[in-house]
Amino acid sequence: MDILRYSAFTTDPKGGNPAGVVLDAAGLDDAAMQAIAADVGYSETAFLFHEPDRVAVRYFSPLAEVPFCGHATIATAAAYAERFGLGPLRLQSQVGTIEVETRVGVDGLTATLRSVPPHTEPIGAGALEALLRALRWDATDLDPALPVRVAYAGARHPVVAAGTRARLADLDYDVPALTALMAEHDWTTIDLVWRESATVFHARNPFPPGGVYEDPATGAAAAAFGGYLRELGLVEVPATLRIHQGHDLGRPSLVTVELDADPGSGVAVTGTAVPIE
Incomplete structure (x- = not known):
């Protein structure tokens, strides 16, 4: 093997x-x-x-x-x-x-x-309050143009949009609290995003249930996020999105997401891959 x-x-x-x-x-x-x-x-x-x-x-x-x-x-x-x-x-x-x-x-x-067909789910007020508390964020840190939802395209990821790149860069969450909350709600990662332009985003993905503080590039979350944008009408479709991730970790990554206009279709996620010697 x-x-x-x-x-x-x-x-x-x-x-x-x-x-x-x-x-x-x-x-x-x-x-x-x-x-x-x-x-x-x-x-x-x-x-x-x-x-x-x-x-x-x-x-x-x-x-x-x-x-x-x-x-x-x-x-x-x-x-x-x-x-x-x-x-x-x-x-x-x-x-x-x-x-x-x-x-x-x-x-x-x-x-x-x-991906499999995506969809979004609302997040309850109590769960949202607990999530922000575990992230050590508050409501003033959020981008009101991108509402918090749980997005799915094979795994469930709350989408939490930062109002500034500086807020996204400052990742210091409560590991035990976030781990417990994610287990309670069956969340795989938390998709923290910041919108640079209409089709360019930056993302960070805490993944404590997997034993990883942060994922440097998250294709499943990118697919779910693309479905979220399309379902909520937050991007004109068809669209090609570029998601930058891993820069704050020193492992820069680029995820390309393609959305067609069919709300029931899967999301295309593209990336290169190289062997690690």
């Missing part, structure tokens, strides 16, 4: 979000996959199971299994393409079928995934 290491949403192995990839996980049970993910130590490790009629994928953080992970999907597609060739790849995840396409462009090997 080979445990591969790739960094997604970057052309530099020192940037982006690293992921473990096991292209053939036959024979591994849950405990073995959890142990491998903890040993690898990245925010996610993806495991592929080649079945007669499909390729199944499962994702494990160092602490727990998650239903869907965008950056590990991009990393997996890149690793798969380098060994078996470019083209489409259908992955059966816990949340449904994820279509992934790989190609070689000017920036190298690039993968595009299409």
Whole structure:
């Protein structure tokens, strides 16, 4: 069994979000996959199971299994393409079928995934108050043009928009409080965003349930955020969004999100991926 290491949403192995990839996980049970993910130590490790009629994928953080992970999907597609060739790849995840396409462009090997259909949910006043308290934010820190909602495109992420880039840069949350709150509400990461322009955003994603203080690039949250913008009419569609993430960690990442005008369609998330030596 080979445990591969790739960094997604970057052309530099020192940037982006690293992921473990096991292209053939036959024979591994849950405990073995959890142990491998903890040993690898990245925010996610993806495991592929080649079945007669499909390729199944499962994702494990160092602490727990998650239903869907965008950056590990991009990393997996890149690793798969380098060994078996470019083209489409259908992955059966816990949340449904994820279509992934790989190609070689000017920036190298690039993968595009299409999420399951997204939707948003309201957040209750009590949960919002607890969330802001755990983040050590208050209502004056928020951008009123981007209301707080829970966004879903395979995993659930509260979208919390900062009014300034400085507010986004100052990340100092209460780890035990946020971890407990996220477990209570089944939130995978918290999608903190700041809008630079109509289609350019900056993001940070606390991920304490996975044993990671912050994710450097979060494809699942980017897909959910794209669906949030489209559903609430906060961007003109069709649209191509650019989401910058990881800069505050010294691991710059670029996530490209494409939205069509069909409110029921999945969100396309594109990024490059490179092996980590």
